[in-house]
Amino acid sequence: MAVWADFETNDGADGAEVRFSGRLTLARMGDLPQRLDELGPISLLDLSNITRIDTVGAWIVTRTMHRHDAKVVGASTDAQRLLDALANDTSEYRVHADRRPAWVRMLEQLGTASVAIWNELLGIIGFFGAMIVALFNQVRARRAIxxxxxxxxxxxxxxxxxxxxxxxxxxxxxxxxxxxxxxxxxxxxxxxxxxxxxxxxxxxxxxxxxxxxxxxxxxxxxxxxxxxxxxxxxxxxxxxxxxxxxxxxxxxxxxxxxxxxxxxxxxxxxxxxxxxxxxxxxxxxxxxxxxxxxxxxxxxxxxxxxxxxxxxxxxxxxxxxxxxxxxxxxxxxxxxxxxxxxxxxxxxxxxxxxxxxxxxxxxxxxxx
Structure with a gap:
């Protein structure tokens, strides 16, 4: 029984027909996403031979389906439930976030620090005002110092x-x-x-x-x-x-x-x-x-x-x-x-x- 996620391709009329096999899970994914991205137009994604699928596997299938406007067949009940949950997710995720230029990050940190300092100053001024009010109330009520x-x-x-x-x-x-x-x-x-x-x-x-x-x-x-x-x-x-x-x-x-x-x-x-x-x-x-x-x-x-x-x-x-x-x-x-x-x-x-x-x-x- 196949353990690692894999696929086979056949030429179809509108593009490649991809038939997955093995466990389409994060632990058994290997280099399947990279090999899948190297394929040309894909018209069909067949999930009938997979033994197990998790959210990551379903997301790989959904991403490929949206990218190539492919049709998904052979999905089990569990697989179809995961695919339906991710049906509207068309975003592109990356393992590492894009690093912005150093000057952008520096300006962002400077702006965040400036806002924090300004809020701190406003808080201190407001606290001073509350203290003055408390002092006035104490004097007006003739409470002992x-x-x-x-x-x-x-x-x-x-x-x-x-x-x-x-x-x-x-x-x-x-x-x-x-x-x-x-x-x-x-x-x-x-x-x-x-x-x-x-x-x-x-x-x-x-x-x-x-x-x-x-x-x-x-x-x-x-x-x-x-x-x-x-x-x-x-x-x-x-x-x-x-x-x-x-x-x-x-x-x-x-x-x-x-x-x-x-x-x-x-x-x-x-x-x-x-x-x-x-x-x-x-x-x-x-x-x-x-x-x-x-x-x-x-x-x-x-x-x-x-x-x-x-x-x-x-x-x-x-x-x-x-x-x-x-x-x-x-x-x-x-x-x-x-x-x-x-x-x-x-x-x-x-x-x-x-x-x-x-x-x-x-x-x-x-x-x-």
Missing amino acids: RWNAIVTRFQTVGVDALPIIGLMSFLIGIVIAQQGSVQLKQFGLEVFTINLVGRASIRELGLLMTAIMVAGRSGSAFAAQIGTMKLTEEVDAMRTIGVSPMEAIVLPRVAASTITMPLLGFYASICAIVGGGIFCWVGLEIPPLTYVQRIREIIPMTDFWIMLIKAPVFGILIGVTGCYEGMQVRQNAEEVGKRTTSAVVAAIFLVIVLDAFFAVFFTSLGWN
């Missing part, structure tokens, strides 16, 4: 972050002073290293690096905590007993990050200035007293006010982004990790974009 929750977040966002932020800022101050002095030494202007360290630390880098660190520490913690609460249905339980998740979960975290960011930014700036001062003392032989006097002369109060204006905005942004991503967790624990990563990436990206906007805005005001 959850100071215990806010103070607890002070510990997480502020106090626990002091060592790492201080060390990071101290080392950044040393790096700024070292790299700046190398370039300024070519012109004999090493003393202006103090200007570079002082203004860069107070106006930009101290607060920016602090915001990035807080986004990595606290923003991710917010997303992970709220995401876990979503999975364990604690958020739904709050709504069931009449407690607003916005008031109980989101507002304390956003308030804590908003209040602590100016303090952490100022602390980081001082640590960076101290690091730069130690390098100037050791590497450039500038006395500490001279360094402090020069710092007082070259840092205008506008730089200090710029830092205090930007810091709360960065704090709100980090808190809202972390809480928003946590609230988007829906399915499983794996999504908690994805949303935590998204919270850090989105917060850092938005902080840098806003910092660039603030730089242009304050420069246009003449706060140089």
Whole structure:
């Protein structure tokens, strides 16, 4: 008994007459489709000698029938049922999909990423609006502010972050002073290293690096905590007993990050200035007293006010982004990790974009 799918051909009046034999199944198909495609016009497909047929075999027959307008005879009841199911299928399938040009795939990926970023931004803006509404409702209803929750977040966002932020800022101050002095030494202007360290630390880098660190520490913690609460249905339980998740979960975290960011930014700036001062003392032989006097002369109060204006905005942004991503967790624990990563990436990206906007805005005001 024939096992492998095969066929014989006879010349007919309108084309070749193909008589199949064996098992017309995927496992026993072999090179039959390729040999069948090499034939010329086909007028008849005889299935009376096949011992078994599956969906793939029926599709081969149907495709050949449509391609050559051939007639099918000798089909068993099972074979005819499969052929009827595929009767209207005239599509051409390929084992491997056509590979589009690389530039098309690149543009498609870019478009998909752009749409995702835009939707994420709209979601964050909408979440911020919902938070403002919740705050207004809380004030209007004269419900007590959850100071215990806010103070607890002070510990997480502020106090626990002091060592790492201080060390990071101290080392950044040393790096700024070292790299700046190398370039300024070519012109004999090493003393202006103090200007570079002082203004860069107070106006930009101290607060920016602090915001990035807080986004990595606290923003991710917010997303992970709220995401876990979503999975364990604690958020739904709050709504069931009449407690607003916005008031109980989101507002304390956003308030804590908003209040602590100016303090952490100022602390980081001082640590960076101290690091730069130690390098100037050791590497450039500038006395500490001279360094402090020069710092007082070259840092205008506008730089200090710029830092205090930007810091709360960065704090709100980090808190809202972390809480928003946590609230988007829906399915499983794996999504908690994805949303935590998204919270850090989105917060850092938005902080840098806003910092660039603030730089242009304050420069246009003449706060140089």
